[in-house]
Amino acid sequence: MTGWTRQDIPRARSAVTEPVAAGMESFAQAWASAIIGTSYVPMTKAEVVDHLRGLTELLVEALLADTFRTSAAHEVGIRLVEAHFTGTETLDRTIQLMGDELLTELGRDTEPHLRSRIAALQGSLSAGYAQSLRERTLDEQEAIREAVLDARDHAEAALRASEARFRAVFAEAAIGMGISDTDGNILEVNQSLQDMLGYPASELRQRNLRSLMHPADAESVWGFYEQLLHGERDHFRVEKRFNRRDGEAVWTHLTISLVRDDDGQPAYQVAMVEDVTDRHLLQNRLRYQALHDPLTTLPNRALFLERLSKAFDGAAGTRIGLCYLDLDGFKVINDSLGHDIGDQLLVAVANRLDESVAGDGRLVARMGGDEFVILIEGSSGTQSIVDIADRVLYSLTGPIRIDGHELSVSASIGLVEREINGTTSADLMRDADITLYWAKADGKSRWALYDPERNAREVARFTLSATMPAALENDEFYVDYQPLVRLEDSKVLGVEALVRWQHPEFGRLAPDRFIELAEETGLIVPLGRWVLRQACRQARRWLDAFGDATPFVSVNLAVRQSRDPALVNDVKSILEEFALPPHLLQLELTESAIMGTADEPLEALRQLSGMGVRIAIDDFGTGYSNLAYLKHLPVHELKIAGSFMEGMRAADGADPVDAKIVSTLVSLAHALGLTVTAEGVETPSQAERLRKIGCDSGQGWLFARPGRPDQIEVLF
Numbered sequence: 001m002t003g004w005t006r007q008d009i010p011r012a013r014s015a016v017t018e019p020v021a022a023g024m025e026s027f028a029q030a031w032a033s034a035i036i037g038t039s040y041v042p043m044t045k046a047e048v049v050d051h052l053r054g055l056t057e058l059l060v061e062a063l064l065a066d067t068f069r070t071s072a073a074h075e076v077g078i079r080l081v082e083a084h085f086t087g088t089e090t091l092d093r094t095i096q097l098m099g100d101e102l103l104t105e106l107g108r109d110t111e112p113h114l115r116s117r118i119a120a121l122q123g124s125l126s127a128g129y130a131q132s133l134r135e136r137t138l139d140e141q142e143a144i145r146e147a148v149l150d151a152r153d154h155a156e157a158a159l160r161a162s163e164a165r166f167r168a169v170f171a172e173a174a175i176g177m178g179i180s181d182t183d184g185n186i187l188e189v190n191q192s193l194q195d196m197l198g199y200p201a202s203e204l205r206q207r208n209l210r211s212l213m214h215p216a217d218a219e220s221v222w223g224f225y226e227q228l229l230h231g232e233r234d235h236f237r238v239e240k241r242f243n244r245r246d247g248e249a250v251w252t253h254l255t256i257s258l259v260r261d262d263d264g265q266p267a268y269q270v271a272m273v274e275d276v277t278d279r280h281l282l283q284n285r286l287r288y289q290a291l292h293d294p295l296t297t298l299p300n301r302a303l304f305l306e307r308l309s310k311a312f313d314g315a316a317g318t319r320i321g322l323c324y325l326d327l328d329g330f331k332v333i334n335d336s337l338g339h340d341i342g343d344q345l346l347v348a349v350a351n352r353l354d355e356s357v358a359g360d361g362r363l364v365a366r367m368g369g370d371e372f373v374i375l376i377e378g379s380s381g382t383q384s385i386v387d388i389a390d391r392v393l394y395s396l397t398g399p400i401r402i403d404g405h406e407l408s409v410s411a412s413i414g415l416v417e418r419e420i421n422g423t424t425s426a427d428l429m430r431d432a433d434i435t436l437y438w439a440k441a442d443g444k445s446r447w448a449l450y451d452p453e454r455n456a457r458e459v460a461r462f463t464l465s466a467t468m469p470a471a472l473e474n475d476e477f478y479v480d481y482q483p484l485v486r487l488e489d490s491k492v493l494g495v496e497a498l499v500r501w502q503h504p505e506f507g508r509l510a511p512d513r514f515i516e517l518a519e520e521t522g523l524i525v526p527l528g529r530w531v532l533r534q535a536c537r538q539a540r541r542w543l544d545a546f547g548d549a550t551p552f553v554s555v556n557l558a559v560r561q562s563r564d565p566a567l568v569n570d571v572k573s574i575l576e577e578f579a580l581p582p583h584l585l586q587l588e589l590t591e592s593a594i595m596g597t598a599d600e601p602l603e604a605l606r607q608l609s610g611m612g613v614r615i616a617i618d619d620f621g622t623g624y625s626n627l628a629y630l631k632h633l634p635v636h637e638l639k640i641a642g643s644f645m646e647g648m649r650a651a652d653g654a655d656p657v658d659a660k661i662v663s664t665l666v667s668l669a670h671a672l673g674l675t676v677t678a679e680g681v682e683t684p685s686q687a688e689r690l691r692k693i694g695c696d697s698g699q700g701w702l703f704a705r706p707g708r709p710d711q712i713e714v715l716f
């Protein structure tokens, strides 16, 4: 096998593209050069490259897989040892090469998520390596133990030869060895052990094994040791620390075996000690790297998720809290001042977070980008997590100085706090995410607390929004009509078309439940066109039945519809479809839809008005209308918002300001040649006052609630 070609690679592995294959090849070559000579292996260089090619493939597949797993790297560690790559520098160089070169060779060195994957693979590889090496060492130790036992068992004649063999093994073993009596007094140590512990043999022979034990050794080590001394076990193996003479700790794999005399009584102990400090430190370092964010040094997402899932081991009733934090407008800073300043800002924010909330049971982690999370284990209740959020927001209030810039930052925080029973880490994360979104939507620079009712409302909103297009197809909408009545003589001048949704699950829905949603999704355009067509068809039927007494239909036009370039044509073709005279159609637009619009929609309204269609301003008085501007607009009618009717009750309960405004609006409208309809008229006294003011017509429950056509037409 000489390098990869595209054909060698199974199709399923879509991650292995041409450049990836080339990168793997040069990595395998570099790897071979790095580790050849660090161990004695009976292979040619070509064979080594071949072997490492297979291992590289395992690593790269794991690295680029959709679902990331580290088990392949563990396997690679094991296979290195199996191939006798066991030299002291082999692992170090391998780890270093992975970190320095692998992503570069693959041309993927700019992707941060791959960086953290590399760290995790390094950790797993060295764990596999260590485990495999330990097993191999134990096998070797077993062989040495056999030799010791041989030395005892053999007859006098053979003893000397055996003894010599033992001496040779003992003195030259790369592994540290020592022999002590059953009280632990050291009798013999080989050179390796002297080097490892930093004591000369003469000094070690003065000492007892116990004095070398590390104070932090687990109880179990002592337990094993006592059992050994009492002859209850023949050997034991542990990973433990020793104190070196210079005070440093040495991590070792230690095997202690018991040697019995001819009567089977414990006579000696033989200790075999392998120094694994480097590997231990490396593993710790890799674990640290895999679980911390290199920029801020905060725990990363992986460590956070680990702690989060552990938090669920707590006793029933234990509470847990999450503050999910996202900086406001971080992207702007990053884009305008550069990533370098962005990075420094993240570091500064991380420090402030850490300082303001650090403490027992609290973990501040960086989730990635400008997102941070604070985990509160054993939370004492909602108030406590709110306090933390307040403290965090406060800690960010002062400006952050970086490279001469004074940057001010704020953050939005989603808060979730609850008992651990009945929830899962996935629930918590999802709810924290939703809540963070609320905090943003509510105006940023604040916290929001998870609220199951708000969530249910939003879920319902989402469901509605998603099912609306099909509902339009399935004729789930229908139109009710409400009369606009002349105050003078109660004649019905017009009827407003009001859409409703007969929802199969939620029942009859009023427009305030779905019109805004339809505006957001854009479905208002087809829905509005549908309502318009329904209303015009109904007007045609009434025209056929009532002739001159037929009222106009007044149809609401949403902002988006008024900006739809097809509007004029739609209206025209619907009028033509039903041969409806244009003066029997009125379109209602809100103030904001008419005022402050660009020229085109206004032009559309002019055209409609020119065709003879009536234009009304809906909910007048609730916006910020520039009254003087009205005279430039193609408008025929003002509909005064129902909110003014409160002040139009009987004289004693009336609000003189409201009454004054309404009367001014009516005069103004008349001066401009517009008719005026008052909305929300509920009582006879309101109708009476409006009539006196000179208002032309009224709409409201006093006259009729919105209803089906046959309920309304009896009033014509």
Ligand code: C2E
Pocket (backbone or CB within 6 Å): 482, 497, 498, 499, 510, 511, 512, 515, 528, 531, 556, 557, 558, 618, 619, 642, 679, 680, 681, 682, 699, 700, 701, 702, 706
């Ligand atoms: P709107 O255009 O102001 O419609 C009048 C609303 O006031 C209607 O509510 C009506 O039922 C209600 N109303 C009528 N008389 C009274 C009264 O005496 N007292 C009180 N308190 N309320 C009264 P509805 O039907 O719930 O419609 C709500 C809003 O939905 C409408 O407000 C309109 O903005 C919108 N809408 C309804 N149908 C359509 C439509 O087809 N297209 C568009 N774009 N919007 C629509």
Ligand code: CA
Pocket (backbone or CB within 6 Å): 496, 556, 588, 618
């Ligand atoms: Ca209306």
Ligand code: CA
Pocket (backbone or CB within 6 Å): 618, 619, 639, 641, 679
């Ligand atoms: Ca209205």
